[in-house]
Amino acid sequence: MKLPRTITHDVRLSGARGLLDEFLEQLSPLAARVECLLVQLPPSLELDARVARRFLGLLRERYEGGIALEPRHASWFTPAADALLEAHEVARVAADPPRAANGMEPGGWKGLAYFRLHGSPRVYYSSYDDPFIEGIARRLRALEGRRVPCWCIFDNTTLGAGTANALALMERLEAKGGARS
Numbered sequence: 001m002k003l004p005r006t007i008t009h010d011v012r013l014s015g016a017r018g019l020l021d022e023f024l025e026q027l028s029p030l031a032a033r034v035e036c037l038l039v040q041l042p043p044s045l046e047l048d049a050r051v052a053r054r055f056l057g058l059l060r061e062r063y064e065g066g067i068a069l070e071p072r073h074a075s076w077f078t079p080a081a082d083a084l085l086e087a088h089e090v091a092r093v094a095a096d097p098p099r100a101a102n103g104m105e106p107g108g109w110k111g112l113a114y115f116r117l118h119g120s121p122r123v124y125y126s127s128y129d130d131p132f133i134e135g136i137a138r139r140l141r142a143l144e145g146r147r148v149p150c151w152c153i154f155d156n157t158t159l160g161a162g163t164a165n166a167l168a169l170m171e172r173l174e175a176k177g178g179a180r181s
Helices: 005-010 017-033 049-062 079-087 130-145 161-175
Strands: 036-040 066-070 094-096 113-117 150-154
Touching: 005 017, 005 036, 017 049, 036 113, 049 066, 049 079, 066 113, 113 130, 130 150, 130 161, 150 161
Parallel strands: 036 066, 094 113, 113 150
Antiparallel strands: none
C-alpha cells in the first residue's frame, strides 16, 4: 500500500498526523494483510531531518509492519539519511532508474528490501531485458538467504511490460528454488 499524495506531496510529511490517522483507519479492515507501506516522496522534497524524524516517528508509532521510503531527491542518499531511516526501521527503496549514485541499492534499515522498477530507459514504458531480470533474481535470492523480507514491484506498466517482467522474475526465482512472489 502506498501512502496518499496528500501526505507525501501536498503537506510534504509536515503536520500529517490527521491525514495519516485517516489513511491508517481506512486500511484497518485490511490490517492483517498489509505487510508493507510505501512512502514515495516527490522529486523536489529535500531531506529535512527534523520533519522526517517527526513524521517517521509518528508513522512508526501507528504502524508496526514494514515501511519502505522511496526518496527521489539526492539529499536522501547519504549516510546521515540512512542512519535516520535505520533508527525508525524504515528501508530505503532501491529504484530504477536510480535518483542518486547508490539509488539502485537498498538503504536505511536492513531488515527489509524493497525494489521498485519503473522501466529504463523510458520510465513506465520500457521493458527490462533478461540480464537485468537475472541480476534482480540473484539479488533477491541473496537477500532471501539472509532471511530479509523482500518486495519487488514493477511499475513499468504503461504498455504492459511490468506483467511480463514480473512473470519472468518469478520463473527465475522458482527455477532456482528461491523466493516465491
